[in-house]
Amino acid sequence: MFWLRLIYSRLYGLLRKNRIEQEMDDEMRFHLLMRTRENIERGMRPDEAEREARRRFGNVGYIKDLGRDIKGGGFIEILLRDGLRQSLRMFKHEKQYAAACIVALSLGISASTALFAVVYKVLILPLPYKDAERLVVVWEKNIKQSQNRVNVAPPTFLDWRAQQRAFTDMAAGEPWLATLTEQGEPQEYWGLSSAAALFSLLGVPPLLGRTFTSSEEVSGKDQVVVISYDFWQSRLGGKNEVIGTHLKLDGATYEIIGVMPRNFQFPPFWITRTAFWRPLVFKPGILSNRTYRRPRVFARLKPDYTLSQAQSEMDVIARNIEQRFPDSNSGWGAEVTSFSSLYAEEFRPTLKILFALSVCLLLMACANVANLLLARGTARQKELAVRAALGASRGRLIGLLLTESLLLSLAGAVVGAVLAFWLVKPIVYIIPRANPIVGLDDLGMNMTALMFSIAAAVITGIVFGMAPAIAGSKINLQEILQENGRSGATGARMKKYRMGLVAAETALVMTLLSISALVIHSYWSLIKTDLGFQTRNILTVRLSLNTMDYAQPYKRYTFYRDLFSRIKSLPGAVSASAVSDLPLSGDWFDMSFRLEGELPDPTRKRIADIRIIDGDYFKTMSIPLREGRVFTPQDNNYMRGPIIVNEALAQQIWPNESALGKRLVVETFPNYPVEIVGVVGNIRDRGVQLPPRPAIYQPYPIISPSQMSLMIRTEQNPLLLARAVREQIWKIDRNLALQDIVPLETVAWKSVAQPRFMFLILVSFASVAVALACHGVYSVVTYVLTERRQEMGIRIALGAQRNDILRTVVKSEFIGVILGVFIGTVGSLATRNLLRSLLYQVEPTYPPAFMMSALLVSTIAILGAYFPVRRVMKVDPLSAIHN
Amino acid sequence: MPTPDTKLLQGTLDMLILKALSLGPLHGYGIGQRIMQMSEAVLRVEEGSLYPALYRIERQGWITAEWGVSENNLRAKFYKLTRAGRKQLQVEEENWERLAGAVFKVMQST
Numbered sequence: 007m008f009w010l011r012l013i014y015s016r017l018y019g020l021l022r023k024n025r026i027e028q029e030m031d032d033e034m035r036f037h038l039l040m041r042t043r044e045n046i047e048r049g050m051r052p053d054e055a056e057r058e059a060r061r062r063f064g065n066v067g068y069i070k071d072l073g074r075d076i077k078g079g080g081f082i083e084i085l086l087r088d089g090l091r092q093s094l095r096m097f098k099h100e101k102q103y104a105a106a107c108i109v110a111l112s113l114g115i116s117a118s119t120a121l122f123a124v125v126y127k128v129l130i131l132p133l134p135y136k137d138a139e140r141l142v143v144v145w146e147k148n149i150k151q152s153q154n155r156v157n158v159a160p161p162t163f164l165d166w167r168a169q170q171r172a173f174t175d176m177a178a179g180e181p182w183l184a185t186l187t188e189q190g191e192p193q194e195y196w197g198l199s200s201a202a203a204l205f206s207l208l209g210v211p212p213l214l215g216r217t218f219t220s221s222e223e224v225s226g227k228d229q230v231v232v233i234s235y236d237f238w239q240s241r242l243g244g245k246n247e248v249i250g251t252h253l254k255l256d257g258a259t260y261e262i263i264g265v266m267p268r269n270f271q272f273p274p275f276w277i278t279r280t281a282f283w284r285p286l287v288f289k290p291g292i293l294s295n296r297t298y299r300r301p302r303v304f305a306r307l308k309p310d311y312t313l314s315q316a317q318s319e320m321d322v323i324a325r326n327i328e329q330r331f332p333d334s335n336s337g338w339g340a341e342v343t344s345f346s347s348l349y350a351e352e353f354r355p356t357l358k359i360l361f362a363l364s365v366c367l368l369l370m371a372c373a374n375v376a377n378l379l380l381a382r383g384t385a386r387q388k389e390l391a392v393r394a395a396l397g398a399s400r401g402r403l404i405g406l407l408l409t410e411s412l413l414l415s416l417a418g419a420v421v422g423a424v425l426a427f428w429l430v431k432p433i434v435y436i437i438p439r440a441n442p443i444v445g446l447d448d449l450g451m452n453m454t455a456l457m458f459s460i461a462a463a464v465i466t467g468i469v470f471g472m473a474p475a476i477a478g479s480k481i482n483l484q485e486i487l488q489e490n491g492r493s494g495a496t497g498a499r500m501k502k503y504r505m506g507l508v509a510a511e512t513a514l515v516m517t518l519l520s521i522s523a524l525v526i527h528s529y530w531s532l533i534k535t536d537l538g539f540q541t542r543n544i545l546t547v548r549l550s551l552n553t554m555d556y557a558q559p560y561k562r563y564t565f566y567r568d569l570f571s572r573i574k575s576l577p578g579a580v581s582a583s584a585v586s587d588l589p590l591s592g593d594w595f596d597m598s599f600r601l602e603g604e605l606p607d608p609t610r611k612r613i614a615d616i617r618i619i620d621g622d623y624f625k626t627m628s629i630p631l632r633e634g635r636v637f638t639p640q641d642n643n644y645m646r647g648p649i650i651v652n653e654a655l656a657q658q659i660w661p662n663e664s665a666l667g668k669r670l671v672v673e674t675f676p677n678y679p680v681e682i683v684g685v686v687g688n689i690r691d692r693g694v695q696l697p698p699r700p701a702i703y704q705p706y707p708i709i710s711p712s713q714m715s716l717m718i719r720t721e722q723n724p725l726l727l728a729r730a731v732r733e734q735i736w737k738i739d740r741n742l743a744l745q746d747i748v749p750l751e752t753v754a755w756k757s758v759a760q761p762r763f764m765f766l767i768l769v770s771f772a773s774v775a776v777a778l779a780c781h782g783v784y785s786v787v788t789y790v791l792t793e794r795r796q797e798m799g800i801r802i803a804l805g806a807q808r809n810d811i812l813r814t815v816v817k818s819e820f821i822g823v824i825l826g827v828f829i830g831t832v833g834s835l836a837t838r839n840l841l842r843s844l845l846y847q848v849e850p851t852y853p854p855a856f857m858m859s860a861l862l863v864s865t866i867a868i869l870g871a872y873f874p875v876r877r878v879m880k881v882d883p884l885s886a887i888h889n
Numbered sequence: 890m891p892t893p894d895t896k897l898l899q900g901t902l903d904m905l906i907l908k909a910l911s912l913g914p915l916h917g918y919g920i921g922q923r924i925m926q927m928s929e930a931v932l933r934v935e936e937g938s939l940y941p942a943l944y945r946i947e948r949q950g951w952i953t954a955e956w957g958v959s960e961n962n963l964r965a966k967f968y969k970l971t972r973a974g975r976k977q978l979q980v981e982e983e984n985w986e987r988l989a990g991a992v993f994k995v996m997q998s999t
Contacts, residue, residue, distance in 0.1 A: 030940075033917060033966045036959070037936065040918040043961075064937040076944040 030073050034066055093410045103382060104414065106781065107375045111418025111466070113774050114371030115459050116425030117364040123430050123455035125361050128350045134269045136209025140307040141345040144176065144320060146299060150337045151611060158303045159296045160288045162327060162335070166303070169323045172316035174308050177201035178301035180286060181277045183713070184255040185552060185743045189241060194550060194743040197231070197255075197282035198272065204283070205232075207306050208272060215249040215264035218285045228285040231255070232264040234271070237281040257553035257741075260284065275348045276302065296334035305342075317342045355840045356764060360433075362837065363521060363771055366514045370778045371418075372466040373511040377782055379411055379474035380504065381789035404475045411471025412464065419463030423456055432763065473503055505822040508786055512826020512863055515779040517833040519859035522772035524845055524852060529765035531847040532758060538689035538698065539589065540628040543580075544750035545724035546588055547716040547731060549742065556712065563707040565738060566714075570621050572734040573718055578727055580719040583621030584706065588715035589691035589750070590757040599702065601659065602669040602679040614655055615692065615699055616672070618714070620706030624686055626719045634666045634684035637705045641683075647708040650684040655700030672702060680704075694758055695846045717750070724749040764844060776866065783870030786819060791878050798878055811875060823867045827860050902934065902942050904985060907970065907978040910952060916965040917943060943968060951977050 038059050045055035063069075097104040132138045144166065146156045158166070158178065167176045179200035186193050205217040217232050231253060233242075242248050253260045260282075272280060292298050307316055320340035328335045350357075390403055556562045566584060573582040587593040598611040623629075624636050632653055641647050649670065656665035669679035688698035706714075720727050728747045735742055791798065798811060834841075838850035848855075909915060909923045920943075921934045946952050951974030959965040970978070 029966065032964065034940070036916065036963060036965045037918045039963065040959075062936065064935070069937055069940050072941040073944050076941060076948060 026074070027070075030070050034063070034069070038063055093406075093413045096410065097413075100382075103378060104417075107378055107414045108417045108421060110371040110374045110778055110781070111415055111463070112421035112425060113778075114364075114368035115419050115422030115462055116429055117771065117774075118361070118368045118462060119422055119426040119455055119459040120429035120433055121357070121361045121364045122458045123426070123452060124433050125357060126452075126454050126458075128353065128357060133274055133345055133349060134210070134271070135345075137306075138345060140309070141208070142173075142305050142307060142313065142316065143343050143345065143348060144303045144305050145341040145343065146324075147339050147341040148337045149339065155341060155343065157299045158301055159299045159334075160292050160301060161294060161296050162338075163301060163303055164293075165327055166320070166323055166340070169326070170305075170319065172308060172311045172319045173305040175203045175207050176303055176305040177204040177207050178286060178303050179204060179273070180301045182282070182284065183550060183552065184282060185257075185550060185741075186241070186253060186255055187257070187553075187741045187743075188254040192741050192743040194548075194745050195237065195281035196277050196279055197284060198277060198280050199284050199286040201286055204272070204304060207304060210267065210270050212264035213267040214246065215262070217264050217283075223285045223287055225287050228287045229258060229260045230263045230284065231260045232266060232283045233262055234266055234281050235268040238265045255282070257555065273302075273304075274345065275351065296331055313342060313344060355843050356760065359521065359837060359840055359844065360764070360767060363518055363768070366518050367771055367775060367778075368462060368466070370511055370514045370518075370775060370782070372470045373507050373514070374778050374782045374785070375411065375414060375466070376470040376474060376507055377504075377785045377789065379407070379471060380507075381785050381792065382474075407475035408468065408471050411475070412467035415463040415467035415471075416460075419459045422463075423459045426455065426459065433767070501818060504786060504789075505818050508783070508819050508822030509825040509829065511779060511782045512823045512867070513829035513833060514826075515775045515866075516827050516830020516859055516863050518775040519772055519862060520831065520834040520856050521837065521841065522768040523855035523859055524841065524848055524850060525761075525764055525768045527852065527855060528845040528848045529761050532694055532761055535690065535694050537590075537691075537694065537754070538629065538687050539691070541590075541750045541754045543720045543722065543724055544626065545716075545718040545720055545727055545731065545747065546750050546753060547718075547735070547747050548588065548713070548745050549584075549716055549735070550713040551742070552712040553741065555739070555741075559707050559710040562710050562712070566620050566706065568738055569716070569735065572737070573716075573731060576727060576730050576734070578721045580721060581622040581626045582719075583619065583623040583626045583717045584714040585620075585623055585717060586616075586618035586711050586714055587691070588753060589627075589689070590693065590754050591715075592693065592757070594692045596699075597673040597702075599670050599672045602671060604671075612659075613700070614651075614672075615701040617691075617701060617703050618706055618709050618711055619703050620714070621717075623703075623717065626717050627689070629689055630687040632685045632687060633664060634682070636684055636686075637703075641705045647705045648681045648683040650686055650703040651682055652686055652688050652698065652701040652703075654688050654698050655702065656682075656685045658700055670702070672704075694754070695761075761844075761846065776862070779863065779866050780870050783819070783867050784874060787871045788874040790819070791874050795878070811878070819871060820867065823864065827863055830863075831856055831860070901985070902938055903946055904978070904981040905932070905934070906939075906942060906946060907951060907974055907981065910968055910970045911975065911978055914957075914967045914969040916957075916959060916967050918965075920968070946974075949977075950974075 038056070041059035041062065042052070042055045045058050046052060050058065133141070135141060143155075144158070145154070146158050146162065147154050148156065160178070163176070163178050170176065177200060179198045182197040182199045184195050184197050186195055202218050202220045202223055205212075211217075212232060213235065215232075218230050222228055222230055233248075233253075238244055238248060248262050248265065251262055253262060266283075272283075286301070307313065311319075317340075320342055324335075324338065324340040328338060393403060393406075394400075551562050551565060556565065570582045573579050587595055595616050596613050597616045599614055600606060600612060619637070622636075624631060633656075634650070636650065637648070649672070651665060651670075659665070660668065665682050665685050668682050670682065671677075671679050686703070688701075690696060690698055692699075716731075718724070718727065718731065732744055732747060735744060801811060801814075834856075835851065841850040905924050906920055909920050909927070912923070915923060917939060921936070921939055924932055924934050943952070943954075947954055947968070951971055952968045953971055954966050954968050956964060957967045
């Protein structure tokens with residue numbers, strides 16, 4: 007009851023603030039008036055009478071202060087009004103101090119908030135499917151060949167589906183790259199050919215129309231598509247009447263039967279940005295081919311099955327199949343992986359590291375603010391003592407100090423949230439190009455992220471404000487007011503707290519610096535890597551000839567002949583060629599091969615990258631020819647053509663003799679050995695960080711993928727030619743989709759986007775951390791010196807040397823620094839497993855990185871201590887003692 | 890004014906206020922005056938202690954306040970003893986007598 011009344015009266019006091027204030031004013035004014043009259047009656051002059059009344063009454067404001075405390079509001083009120091007012095007044099006077107705190111905090115809060123927004127989306131928010139945590143991908147795997155997560159051959163999939171009991175259903179899907187024509191400019195879109203069961207599996211109904219049924223999974227009935235919301239909006243204007251209309255895809259007519267809802271995207275990995283879904287129809291030949299491992303299999307776990315139970319059931323089923331079909335399935339098992347572990351898989355380590363480091367930064371900022379609060383606490387001990395002497399209670403002083411730190415951190419949060427808005431976008435670019443993450447394009451600051459920054463601010467405000475506040479409020483009036491300076495706050499506990507702060511701050515900066523050093527080193531190695539080819543002045547165009555017009559290989563061949571001669575006649579073009587996989591784009595393709603006369607050995611396969619090339623590819627790319635010759639137009643006329651290999655392959659197989667004239671059997675033509683006519687230099691075309699592997703080049707029409715990339719060497723800026731090239735292509739065929747016309751340099755630049763942004767973010771994190779550390783050490787030492795100013799003065803007066811002083815002052819600080827370096831080293835070593843995947847040509851334990859960081863940290867500590875100490879040395883000992 | 894300030898024992902001010910009010914409602918100024926009269930000008934209540942004490946006692950529920958008109962026709966806030974206040978006064982008077990008697994005895998014995 008008492009509590010209820012108390013709360014009521016406090017809230018009442020808060021709400022009726024003005025009335026209480028008014029009443030107290032009135033009451034006191036009445037009192038003064040009465041006293042004045044009495045004084046006049048005693049014979050004083052009116053002005054004298056009033057002055058005396060006021061003098062006698064004392065400090066009206068102070069009495070009202072007490073009154074307010076008693077009458078209502080209390081703690082809440084102190085925080086909301088007095089603290090606020092006093093803090094604001096303080097900030098006005100101590101602009102530098104307030105700014106230092108706010109800048110430090112906003113840096114920490116912005117970095118961690120921006121990263122939290124991404125973390126929340128990628129690691130916390132469930133995927134937009136019904137009970138997404140029960141969705142899995144089931145793969146084939148071959149342990150002997152160390153092939154994991156392989157897509158599933160259709161007959162194997164059908165066997166699995168018939169035998170399994172762990173899943174409510176299984177559905178297969180295959181990527182489908184479709185060219186849309188007769189809708190403005192021709193354009194390519196990714197689609198998924200999938201089983202009808204997929205949609206019920208995901209538990210997401212269409213927004214409009216319907217999804218396809220199993221009766222449509224038959225050749226002839228399968229020309230229906232469900233379209234994505236984005237495609238519907240961007241290409242079809244978002245009109246409701248699209249259901250029943252038709253699309254021309256790859257030259258065939260498809261009926262639109264449904265539109266999926268806005269946030270639906272499937273798959274969330276592998277092929278992202280899917281625009282269409284159509285029924286998957288296995289061609290009859292494929293249904294018996296157990297090595298055609300192309301479709302990917304999605305499934306939903308039954309409610310009573312765990313992932314490992316499903317895995318063991320699949321193991322049994324796979325072993326069964328292995329025994330029945332040893333030729334094709336010997337060594338092949340099954341593997342079950344959850345959706346959530348696949349989503350944003352490659353990005354996770356980066357994200358985790360960056361988030362952890364941003365939290366380090368936030369903690370550093372907090373430690374700095376705690377330092378500043380502590381230092382200020384000392385500086386204003388007299389002010390606080392006066393407040394206490396005037397009757398401010400301890401709780402009230404704590405409240406005041408806490409309000410200050412809360413206000414500072416909230417201001418930091420506001421600035422930080424604004425900065426975070428700008429920071430989120432670049433962070434999204436860190437995501438590897440080859441594996442975009444669904445749903446991150448429109449990522450921005452959201453409510454949750456804002457809540458995060460506010461929570462971060464409040465927690466830091468309270469936690470880091472508490473210790474200085476308690477210390478600051480623990481006031482021994484006599485000691486302080488007697489002007490002899492050494493105060494109640496200098497207990498052994500405070501000393502430990504301060505040393506802890508130094509250690510924590512050093513540990514954080516050490517962690518940040520050593521990880522940054524590793525990443526910077528790694529990035530340097532990366533950009534210094536010799537690719538083996540020139541990226542300058544090359545224009546690339548992705549082309550796919552997948553319509554019915556190009557069904558026969560010779561038509562594609564003629565197309566390229568025509569195109570190459572057209573391009574070569576363009577002014578500014580040096581040479582033209584085409585390659586099956588655009589270098590550095592993340593696309594690559596490999597196959598097994600064996601030497602002529604060697605028997606196929608499924609346990610020890612020789613694997614080589616396969617590149618299909620046409621035109622002057624080596625000349626265009628400046629890849630050196632080491633031996634033999636390049637392809638000539640005559641090679642294209644052979645049925646199986648000769649091949650060219652790279653040095654890696656030649657040296658792996660024939661280390662001591664020439665590879666020329668040797669013959670290989672490539673999986674593409676299992677029965678016909680092909681002859682090596684040339685050896686070329688190694689190139690890193692799969693990715694800068696991936697070392698060159700054995701590679702085989704084959705001439706175009708012999709294997710003629712419908713998708714190729716045009717590579718054109720130009721005399722100047724390749725983009726100057728882009729328009730002319732596009733015109734020439736459309737002169738041959740107006741229906742070709744030209745997706746990316748970009749210089750190869752851009753492709754290369756994008757291919758290191760992730761390490762580059764990691765590098766840039768860490769460089770900025772590290773600089774901020776260094777700045778915070780300098781500032782932190784500086785303020786701790788300044789604090790200690792202020793506190794011991796008189797002692798220092800006496801020491802100097804008695805002839806102490808600078809070194810002695812330095813040693814006395816910084817001894818405990820240096821213990822903290824050493825402790826911090828040690829903890830920080832351990833801390834960054836703890837992340838080594840996460841870090842390893844992000845580093846190129848450097849181990850996460852690389853000692854120089856740690857030594858450099860430790861050196862830098864110590865330098866910061868020494869310099870940060872040196873300047874304040876030097877300043878004190880210049881102080882006149884007498885004034886220091888007196889003051 | 891040459892009167893030496895007689896310091897009040899902690900807690901006695903509350904009792905004096907209650908006692909002053911037991912004779913009838915008064916405003917703050919009047920309370921100070923009445924205590925002075927009753928103590929024959931020995932006890933002078935500081936305004937700085939009087940008002941906080943009033944607010945404190947009011948929140949304890951021993952007195953209530955309402956606005957009225959003073960003897961010289963000014964608007965003033967009058968404090969009145971509540972039933973709980975009367976009881977409290979009794980308790981404090983008994984305590985005080987015991988305490989004063991004890992202190993007196995100590996001072997007499999030497």
